[in-house]
Amino acid sequence: MSRSFTRRDFLSGSLGVGAAGALHTALGPVPSLARSGSGAKAPTAATAGKGAASKSHKSTPERTLVLCTLYGGNDGLNTVVPYESSAYRSLRGGVAIGEDQAQPIGTVDNFKLGLHPALVGMKGLWDAGQVAIVLGVGYPNPNYSHFQSMEIMMSADPTGDLPSGWIGRWLDASGASPTRALSVGSQLPQVFAGMSQQGSTLADSTNPGTQQPDGDPYFISSFSECEHTYHREPGLQAAIAQTGTDLLVVGAKAASALTSQKPPNAVSPNDPGDIGNQLDVVAELIKAGLPTKAYGVSESSFDTHAGELEAQAELLSQLDAGVTNFMGAFPSGYRGLSPVIVMFSEFGRRPESNASGGTDHGSANIVIVVGPSVKGGFYGDMQSLTRLDDLGNFRYTTDIRRVYATVLAEIMGVDPKDFVGPFAPLGFLG
């Protein structure tokens, strides 16, 4: 199954990244602002692990990665909020989360931190010790383009030159199979593209019929014949054929795992693939025991240059519902299955708000990790709110490649340095 794709296409065409502008001004229902009790106990802040995985590259087959990409640049500062900080209030002015709205979860480096009020379900998971929050995550020489910063985050290469994704390189090394990594949606994100292997994609629907090619058995066998690449077939044409061949494999596996008789999700331009639907598909596949080690889901429209408070609350509310519902399907120890959701964005937002009630492109951000086998708590160091860089952006404290190293070591069970370089894993997966 070796391929002859030219990966340059991933760079020359803008891959499915970023969402400048897809913020919906239509007012949805205001998420319920149920606040947690004031004295919620916070797990002890864990310190960044050093070299934890180098001693044991154990294979942990029960763990599965669910990579959740928040396109557009989610505002981490308003997601995990230093709600008592006067520096925060002066930077954010009218785009700050109210002190009485944040849900307190603990103190790091003298900052009292609280979750965004829409993250009600995740607050419960935090209290259960199943949420890790990595603070100050970034990379050297931050890039402020949605597209280039997402390429950097997905390739784990701060120069942005590597055309493969960090998971794609793991696919290159782990053998040919189109079901090792599955992303929900019509376009494959760069993170799942390797040099010789790549992940596959699934429809945003739990209806098995939507995952398989339609047609009588004889038609399908003709389709299969038509999608066999031949010797010296031109590169792009061969790539089309290979994708059709992969569809037959992936579609059959996915369809046998899915059970819902729900009709396919209706598409409207204001509902481009709900995060909850995507996570429903992933939950069913994990439960069915597919040999998939990495899944991809995404939510768009986090590019809140204007009207941020309302827009982000709506988006985080959808995310919270999706994640909480998903985790409800995997009570601790459920058949030995332990999915790990890792949520990230291309960048965080500018510390100082603009006059449009929004925030512009920034740098260091948070990564949130959720799952029954996650060691809850804070990782990395809180970025300074006062010692900003020359452009008025945060200085990062924790390299994103440490997050990836943790995942590679503890979920894929491999030596991370072969894929992202020599970065010490953090301890959020024990």
Place this chain on the structure above:
Amino acid sequence: MTTGTTRSVIAHLYRRAGFGATQDEIDAAVKLGFDGAVDQLLAGLSAKDAAGDALPLPRLTPLAQSAIPGFTYNDYEEFIALSTWWIDRMIVTDTPLREKLTLLMHEQFPTSYAKVGYADLMYNQNQIFRTLGPGPFDVLTQAVSADPAMLIWLDTGTDLKAHPNENFARELMERFTMGIGNYSEQDVREAARAFTGWSLDYFSGEFFFNPYDHDNREKRYLGHTGRFQGQDIINIATHTTASSRWVVSRFWSWLAYPVTPDDPVVLELAPGYKKDLNMTNLLEAILRHPRFVSTQALNGLIKQPIEFLVGTLRLLGLTTQAYEQGSLIYLLANLGQQPFVPFNVGGWGQNQYWLSTSASNSQLALAWAVAQYADLAEVADLKGNPGAQVAAVTKMLAVEAWSNRTYQALWKLADKGNPQELLVLALVSPEYLMN
């Protein structure tokens, strides 16, 4: 460098500079020769599109009649009607290069109904692409930038002097005019200051400039200093060398094969474009370039979903009117390319971007849907003669040649299956999906 017969390069020309040609149209164009066919396509950039203009425009509610500031209007029926109107216009047009240019300008200035929320504003922007697209790129960029759809899409209409948002200023440089790496973060901030005071009057539905919200102080931008207004920023950006390379690389990539702004063919064409920024001249330079008919170009692009749908309906003599309202738009959305709904301000990618297992499945679903109203009587009449049936479908789709693999699969299906299945398999064959 040129490969293939005159026939095959003319078919290639029509697929790239339009939405493909029927067998009869190719026959006619072969008599003109390649250069004559290019002349004819270019003439369409300034000619009247009688067939396109004759399509009835759906009823679209103007912003001024529907606006409640801060709320989107979201008339989904109007939006679907507009989407199918454009697809049909691409199919029936007498001036295919102009409609192709309109689509490519939508990709150059990706703007989404998902945020803009008014079908009428998307239509107005679409008309700007159609009418100003063939002219100077700076004039087009000025018009698109001050048009209400863009003011909403990238928040320009909310800019205030106090602390402008940078959304439009950044994407203007990164995506619309110059490409990344040719400006600094300071340039983004200075440009954002120049766009303060730009606003949208929701009651008239028009752009207006509010001098009280405008930062009239000096700006330092791309090496220039002055009390720049938004128009100055656009003017400076579109006339840079970087912009000439970016714009040329984009159009070369869409029409021939993907290149970066430092590709030799771009460096060769950019100086000519930079003289007057005239898009008609640039399109001519690309279509007449020897590398436009090179093997690299002939094998260089996969059909985008919109190109697949428009081209196929055209070949089959159909428009969207034959289908349930909105059904084909739904199938395009599943493929990730809904007209008026680019994924984001980066627009859509190329080639590998369109290849994934779920997209392959959606492609098949679209082929089944399209085939249900195809007139296949001629193919059915040839029952019992699989070779003749395959030949009939091949002619219908104006395919030059099949690989042995695909021909075998088609022949066997013709022998056992029905004409509709035969058409569908041809439509999803790797050969047909190439552009």
